[in-house]
Amino acid sequence: MNEVPREAEPTTEQDMEDRQADLAEYAPPSFEEIVGETHTAAELDPNAEPVLTVENLRMYFPIKTPLMRRTVAHVQAVDGVSFQLPKGGSLGLVGESGCGKSTTGQLITRLYEPTGGSMMFEGKDLAQLKEKELKPLRREIQMIFQDPYSSLNPRHTVGAIVGEPMRVHNVVPKNQVLKRVQELLEVVGLNPEHYNRYPNEFSGGQRQRIGIARALALQPKVMVADEPVSALDVSIQAQVVNLLQDLQKEFDIAFLFIAHDLAVVRHFCPEVAVMYLGKIIEIGDRESIYANAHHPYTQALLSAVPDIKQAATGGRRERIRLTGEVPSPIDPPSGCRFRTRCPLAQEICARHEPPLLQIGKRHKVACHFPGRLGEHPREPLTARLLGVDAQGQPDPGASPVNDLVEQPGYADTWFDLDAKTIGRA
Ligand SMILES: Nc1ncnc2c1ncn2[C@@H]1O[C@H](COP(=O)(O)OP(=O)(O)O)[C@@H](O)[C@H]1O
Numbered sequence: 001m002n003e004v005p006r007e008a009e010p011t012t013e014q015d016m017e018d019r020q021a022d023l024a025e026y027a028p029p030s031f032e033e034i035v036g037e038t039h040t041a042a043e044l045d046p047n048a049e050p051v052l053t054v055e056n057l058r059m060y061f062p063i064k065t066p067l068m069r070r071t072v073a074h075v076q077a078v079d080g081v082s083f084q085l086p087k088g089g090s091l092g093l094v095g096e097s098g099c100g101k102s103t104t105g106q107l108i109t110r111l112y113e114p115t116g117g118s119m120m121f122e123g124k125d126l127a128q129l130k131e132k133e134l135k136p137l138r139r140e141i142q143m144i145f146q147d148p149y150s151s152l153n154p155r156h157t158v159g160a161i162v163g164e165p166m167r168v169h170n171v172v173p174k175n176q177v178l179k180r181v182q183e184l185l186e187v188v189g190l191n192p193e194h195y196n197r198y199p200n201e202f203s204g205g206q207r208q209r210i211g212i213a214r215a216l217a218l219q220p221k222v223m224v225a226d227e228p229v230s231a232l233d234v235s236i237q238a239q240v241v242n243l244l245q246d247l248q249k250e251f252d253i254a255f256l257f258i259a260h261d262l263a264v265v266r267h268f269c270p271e272v273a274v275m276y277l278g279k280i281i282e283i284g285d286r287e288s289i290y291a292n293a294h295h296p297y298t299q300a301l302l303s304a305v306p307d308i309k310q311a312a313t314g315g316r317r318e319r320i321r322l323t324g325e326v327p328s329p330i331d332p333p334s335g336c337r338f339r340t341r342c343p344l345a346q347e348i349c350a351r352h353e354p355p356l357l358q359i360g361k362r363h364k365v366a367c368h369f370p371g372r373l374g375e376h377p378r379e380p381l382t383a384r385l386l387g388v389d390a391q392g393q394p395d396p397g398a399s400p401v402n403d404l405v406e407q408p409g410y411a412d413t414w415f416d417l418d419a420k421t422i423g424r425a
């Protein structure tokens with residue numbers, strides 16, 4: 001019997017590299033390659049005014065006993081989140097499952113009443129408004145959901161689904177709803193004659209376009225897109241992301257773009273916030289986050305993505321592996337919430353929560369030892385600012401800086417890590 005010739009096992013490093021190069025040639029095109037054929041990555045407009053300013057937003061879900069309905073604990077799903085969403089721009093929200101991304105998005109659409117904090121939109125605090133005052137503002141802030149299967153009512157036609165917000169908010173005369181629905185279907189790349197069909201007659205990508213048409217129906221200023229392409233194939237992902245990018249430009253819509261896919265976020269969002277256990281631990285422009293991350297958690301997240309790893313790890317090959325489980329948001333660790341999994345953790349990390357310190361023109365990080373990979377300082381940089389010594393014990397000689405309170409957006413001055421002084425734009 002003839003033996004099938006088998007390729008020898010790679011023995012040297014060169015062999016391994018050749019083998020990997022061969023494999024790369026046969027690999028299907030990545031999201032970046034497909035999307036890049038027609039669309040370049042979205043650019044930051046540093047002069048854009050904020051359309052939404054979120055400050056110290058908190059959502060604690062009560063946990064009740066089944067019988068007495070007594071509150072016994074809280075899930076601290078979102079705990080002190082602050083950011084600004086620029087008009088017509090997009091902020092990406094990334095982090096592992098359960099870190100509070102969806103809850104943040106749902107708070108902005110006021111699906112829940114927040115436990116605390118403010119969300120300023122057009123001079124009004126969305127967190128404070130009662131249902132009646134909220135109704136006109138609900139038009140302005142819409143949501144696109146992850147799952148194009150469960151988010152569309154299977155018993156309603158596409159026309160009814162896309163037309164519903166117009167009827168609820170009474171924004172289009174009844175006899176013109178159909179015409180408007182057809183326009184919207186065309187805008188999102190669907191056949192306008194298909195308004196009488198049901199969701200199950202469409203593919204996943206087409207259903208997501210129906211969801212987008214529905215979200216567009218009221219011409220919102222803010223769109224919360226919660227994992228809008230996570231359920232789709234890579235080639236379809238690229239088409240839907242390109243569509244969102246076109247719509248954003250045409251209608252000047254600001255996106256809060258929630259996703260765990262860092263390649264998709266890098267393309268769509270010139271600015272990115274990284275969440276961990278209910279808090280933003282690093283936020284900045286694309287360059288600051290993807291090529292210059294200073295938080296060990298961001299560095300670990302980026303190192304796990306093959307085509308992003310090189311830039312994020314300064315050419316190092318190894319992936320930074322996080323050990324341990326994500327702690328429960330019911331009883332998060334004291335001080336820095338990441339400390340139970342952080343390879344750099346020291347005493348001060350358990351005693352004090354690191355402030356979200358601005359370390360560049362558009363870059364903030366919450367870590368006592370912030371630094372580029374392999375260049376984290378030995379002494380906690382925040383100690384003097386917090387008025388404590390290197391172990392986090394009170395230090396009468398130090399002078400705390402009181403304006404470390406976390407503000408949304410960026411100040412004109414920041415803490416320059418290299419010079420250890422205040423930097424200026
Ligand atoms: N309605 C709710 N009641 C209680 N806990 C919730 C509720 N919604 C979300 N959570 C909890 O809040 C945390 C954050 O969830 P979520 O915002 O969905 O995270 P992500 O979108 O980042 O995966 C999780 O621990 C989740 O179990």
Ligand code: SF4
Nearest residue numbers: 336339342349367368
């Ligand atoms: S503050 Fe401490 S535990 Fe938290 S990320 Fe920085 S080094 Fe790690």
Ligand SMILES: [Mg+2]
Nearest residue numbers: 098101102103
């Ligand atoms: Mg989610």
